[in-house]
Amino acid sequence: MTQGMVLVPGGTTTIGSDHFYAEERPLREVVVGDVWFDRWPVTNAEFARFVEETGHVTVAEVAPDAADFPGADPALLVPGSQVFTQTGGPVHLGDWTQWWRWQPGASWRAPQGPGSAWQQSADHPVVHVGWEDATVYARWAGKDLPTEAEWEHAARGGLVGRDYGWGASYADELSPGGVVLADTWQGPFPWRSEDPDGHHRTAPVGSYPANDHGLQDMIGNVWEWTASRWTESHHSEGESVPAASTASPCCGGSVRLAETDRFVTKGGSHLCSPHYCQRYRPAARQGHGVNDTTSHVGFRCVRRS
Numbered sequence: 001m002t003q004g005m006v007l008v009p010g011g012t013t014t015i016g017s018d019h020f021y022a023e024e025r026p027l028r029e030v031v032v033g034d035v036w037f038d039r040w041p042v043t044n045a046e047f048a049r050f051v052e053e054t055g056h057v058t059v060a061e062v063a064p065d066a067a068d069f070p071g072a073d074p075a076l077l078v079p080g081s082q083v084f085t086q087t088g089g090p091v092h093l094g095d096w097t098q099w100w101r102w103q104p105g106a107s108w109r110a111p112q113g114p115g116s117a118w119q120q121s122a123d124h125p126v127v128h129v130g131w132e133d134a135t136v137y138a139r140w141a142g143k144d145l146p147t148e149a150e151w152e153h154a155a156r157g158g159l160v161g162r163d164y165g166w167g168a169s170y171a172d173e174l175s176p177g178g179v180v181l182a183d184t185w186q187g188p189f190p191w192r193s194e195d196p197d198g199h200h201r202t203a204p205v206g207s208y209p210a211n212d213h214g215l216q217d218m219i220g221n222v223w224e225w226t227a228s229r230w231t232e233s234h235h236s237e238g239e240s241v242p243a244a245s246t247a248s249p250c251c252g253g254s255v256r257l258a259e260t261d262r263f264v265t266k267g268g269s270h271l272c273s274p275h276y277c278q279r280y281r282p283a284a285r286q287g288h289g290v291n292d293t294t295s296h297v298g299f300r301c302v303r304r305s
Contacts, residue, residue, distance in 0.1 A: 082294040127295050143301035229261075267282075
């Protein structure tokens with residue numbers, strides 16, 4: 001039942017950060033139980049097995065409802081997703097539309113759009129999945145999504161009050177001794193990728209060292225969905241019931257969600273950079289729309305002890 005999972009012991013811990021971004025404040029003491037975590041994010045190959053068994057159709061494979069996007073160009077209301085596109089040179093970092101494009105036909109099956117295929121990256125994290133896609137997969141697997149507190153506790157690897165989760169001897173350095181410990185952006189963002197490992201987008205899961213709990217890819221690679229609703233500050237109001245409890249049995253849909261509903265994602269992604277987004281830390285968090293699918297958001301599952 002827990003094959004491929006790692007037991008993260010529970011306890012009392014402090015989450016959040018008071019010296020990076022406002023949404024990570026305030027520091028908050030929480031108590032979490034023992035939780036089994038997937039060692040790494042759900043892969044394309046694992047998601048493909050789920051789809052083959054259930055016939056699940058993801059958010060990105062369904063045309064957006066025109067009622068949710070009044071005034072939108074009808075030509076854009078087709079199945080698709082947001083895909084990162086490296087720019088040809090330096091751009092203004094205040095305009096994210098410079099490196100994100102709406103790509104008709106992009107989905108987990110075709111991560112870069114028509115002409116690409118998930119089989120080309122079977123061992124990479126699945127992307128272009130919405131919150132409901134993640135919760136339905138978790139229910140099918142007999143698991144849940146983690147809460148924000150559970151996720152951050154696990155990502156810290158037993159360390160409290162440190163910026164990173166690599167290990168006690170270098171928990172306050174992004175790249176100790178110049179060693180890259182997670183799939184993050186290397187070089188000037190978003191126009192030049194200098195990743196020494198050759199991972200210019202997602203990386204195969206498990207490519208980087210585990211934290212002290214034995215978990216891999218908790219930082220970088222892809223942002224990960226949680227079961228916690230988004231709040232603008234790091235307060236307990238963001239905690240939610242386990243995701244699977246809001247889903248219908250087996251692989252059915254979850255509760256009805258509005259286009260404006262947002263849940264917390266954690267961990268940063270391969271696009272996080274010292275030049276732009278310093279969210280390659282356990283405390284980092286962002287609110288993501290439930291149907292806002294992109295090429296840098298995935299998930300992993302948990303089973304509560």
